[in-house]
Amino acid sequence: MAYTYDENGNYKRTVRCSHCWEKGHNKSSCPDRKKQLQASIKTLKERLATDEYEYDYGRENDQRRLVNVTEQLSKMMNKGKGRKCSYCDETGHNRRSCPKRKQDIGIYSAETRTYREKFLEKMREIGLGVGAIVRETIRVQKDDGFEDVAALAYVESVDWLSVDHRDKWSDNDYYYKSNCNLGLRLLGDYVNRWGEKMSKVGAVAPASVANTDNLHVSDEARERGMRGYPGVEIVSGVDSIHPPKEFFDDEAIAKWITSEIVDAK
Ligand SMILES: [Zn+2]
Ligand SMILES: [Zn+2]
16 A cells, blocks of 8 residues: 545555556556566467477467466456446446536535525524624533523634535424534633533524525424524624635535535445
């Protein structure tokens, strides 16, 4: 094994050929070895066609070698031919060149782009961005136990770049919720149940930002969402909301879709 960079600039292990010591292929697909085998076959055939042999064993030896190198070459030529693509299970191409995979990256990227456009509108409608003041329920120490209190907090960060089309609210979803993560700084002094001072907490945006198609939400789904994933309540929104540039960058979106969905492990 050796190391190299892949198309995304990540470190990647690669093979090293035990025949020519080049990186990126192994002995069974070595172009150098293929040429040598072809040359050997040609030489052996030419010699076998003549009467140059002084002894029979010389001829027999060449015949055996011819059989051997011909087998080696045909193994090399057939290698990978019957192998299935690990993405679509069809033969004749691999994952990297898979047309279905390429198509899926395109479809999901377009869906994510559309979702992100509407999602940003929803966030702007309620003024949820860095600088907004929100109310979030947190668990704090009380006597020997704890209690839940509604705390005021300042929105320090919005995890824009992990927003994708899968977050969108659809009719079949069990919980009415959003997956958009927020980083909050608490305004006020709070101590958690283990006696530690609390200053930062994570929270999620209200479910309404994920309902980008303005679908009807059943009372049950809304109730489940409020119980499990309540989302922050906006106290004072901000007028200016600007996600990072990559939020609408096609290449960055495709890269996210590829690593998180299409090639997700
Ligand atoms: Zn090689
Ligand atoms: Zn394929």
